[in-house]
Amino acid sequence: xxxxxxxxxxxxxxFIWLLANETGEAPSPRYGHTANLYNxxxxxxxxxxxxxxxxxxxxYDLEKSAWNKLDTxxxxxxxxxxxxxxxxxxxxxxxGGFYFDDEKYKxxxxxxxxxxxxxxxxxxKLLDLKxxxxxxxxxxxxxxxxxxxxxxxxxxxxxxIFGGWSINSGRKFNEIxxxxxxxxxxxxxxxxxxxxxxxLMWSKSNFxxxxxxxRYGHTAxxxxxxxxxxxxxxxxxxxxxxxILLAK
Numbered sequence: 001x002x003x004x005x006x007x008x009x010x011x012x013x014x015f016i017w018l019l020a021n022e023t024g025e026a027p028s029p030r031y032g033h034t035a036n037l038y039n040x041x042x043x044x045x046x047x048x049x050x051x052x053x054x055x056x057x058x059x060y061d062l063e064k065s066a067w068n069k070l071d072t073x074x075x076x077x078x079x080x081x082x083x084x085x086x087x088x089x090x091x092x093x094x095x096g097g098f099y100f101d102d103e104k105y106k107x108x109x110x111x112x113x114x115x116x117x118x119x120x121x122x123x124x125k126l127l128d129l130k131x132x133x134x135x136x137x138x139x140x141x142x143x144x145x146x147x148x149x150x151x152x153x154x155x156x157x158x159x160x161i162f163g164g165w166s167i168n169s170g171r172k173f174n175e176i177x178x179x180x181x182x183x184x185x186x187x188x189x190x191x192x193x194x195x196x197x198x199x200l201m202w203s204k205s206n207f208x209x210x211x212x213x214x215r216y217g218h219t220a221x222x223x224x225x226x227x228x229x230x231x232x233x234x235x236x237x238x239x240x241x242x243x244i245l246l247a248k
Contacts, residue, residue, distance in 0.1 A: 025068070027056070081098055083098075085152060093137075097148050120145075124143075147166035149164050149232075150164025169214075192207065210243075228244050
């Protein structure tokens with residue numbers, strides 16, 4: 001497991017990877033974390049090292065090439081990995097993820113199924129990057145099922161969730177394996193949701209075109225009014241396709 005930091009120069013004449021200069025205390029090695037840019041700083045949140053789940057916020061100052069831990073006010077999110085995040089204005093949004101609480105597990109050995117379902121998260125938290133304060137967002141409507149490995153993108157005043165491994169994904173995988181009826185299963189899969197930032201209303205998104213298969217562990221890149229989704233895992237199958245959502 002690593003905690004190194006690399007930069008890539010996209011200049012066509014260079015296309016070169018460089019090990020970044022670093023001072024200060026870097027985040028401990030982890031995966032399943034997120035990293036978002038705001039005001040020439042990279043904000044790293046959460047993750048897991050195979051034993052410990054994190055909910056710390058570590059900043060990398062791009063101008064100073066320096067790491068430092070951010071002291072925050074308010075109630076932070078519970079530790080997690082596999083969550084999704086994006087920056088909206090001066091706010092860092094954290095949604096969903098997975099957290100295996102050892103203490104709760106010790107108290108729930110007679111009801112492991114219920115405990116495991118509780119490890120999947122669908123809360124949504126906001127970190128005000130000007131005040132360094134955590135706030136719990138109170139949303140309306142029916143939120144997506146708890147999940148991890150999804151993406152969260154902001155476009156046209158909408159927070160768009162795509163993909164992820166939800167509390168029902170294992171059941172759907174078994175249905176596909178048993179019935180080989182992918183179409184029916186995918187029609188019932190809620191892997192495309194949006195949150196309107198004007199009224200904080202969740203809704204299941206409507207879309208046309210070719211329906212991408214459900215996946216988790218993919219990437220999402222916003223380009224103008226479009227979102228480009230690349231790769232991921234479709235149950236046990238690695239993907240390398242590109243799907244474009246024309247969100248305008």
